[in-house]
């Protein structure tokens with residue numbers, strides 16, 4: 034029998050995925066699911082053939098430089114891969130994969146949850162019920178913003194942006210979008226394309242951020258762009274926290290320029306800007322976009338499909354390097 038490939042898995046996996054991986058690989062697991070430092074990751078990578086990492090593992094050029102020569106492949110348990118320095122991997126001849134498609138619906142569902150939660154003041158309402166400050170039904174109590182029939186701008190019309198649009202159409206929302214390239218009409222489905230994001234922003238009663246993170250989109254939603262949005266607009270971010278300039282968003286939420294925001298992702302999460310915690314008009318979730326049992330199993334299986342392909346000498350299914 035040929036030796037099984039040796040795999041370092043940096044975080045705990047769903048049970049069904051652990052079962053499958055353990056049957057085919059010699060695995061080193063992270064039993065208590067802590068976030069590994071770069072030093073620990075490098076130490077534990079010794080003697081391994083591949084890594085299975087997550088968005089919390091920063092695969093920087095410095096780390097790649099120090100990886101043992103035995104590492105030939107890195108699979109990330111995520112669709113986003115701005116935590117991985119792809120040029121550094123390519124320079125070292127290390128292959129890498131991600132997990133697109135399987136988390137599209139779960140993430141789009143969370144975007145709609147945040148959109149409605151922010152618009153209808155779900156956090157404030159839930160807190161009032163729990164804390165007993167709700168006195169009675171009233172014609173003017175805790176009024177929110179009507180979503181049905183409004184305009185939704187989508188920044189980044191990839192798979193997840195398109196799935197958000199599909200859901201928003203059920204609310205009779207008019208979809209505007211900015212994407213690096215215009216979609217084919219069958220994918221666009223009547224959505225209004227803008228050649229620049231700046232052109233789109235005045236049409237955004239709601240804005241859903243669905244573009245990849247990384248240096249190109251760092252702090253994309255800044256004070257100048259917020260100023261271009263209609264007064265009382267609502268911002269939803271399920272992509273990456275780095276796309277939002279927190280200082281600008283917090284100022285706009287405090288001044289009332291924006292009615293509310295719904296955020297699932299944060300720069301430097303889980304250490305979000307503490308000012309968010311003080312605001313009642315922001316609906317916060319702890320990066321739950323893909324957090325359903327079905328989706329996390331599917332992501333794990335997709336990561337394994339890519340590792341299996343690599344070790345069988347086949348082309349990767351979802352190559353990023």
Ligand code: DGY
Nearest residue numbers: 110111112113322323
């Ligand atoms: C991803 O896969 O990039 C997501 O952010 C994880 O939910």
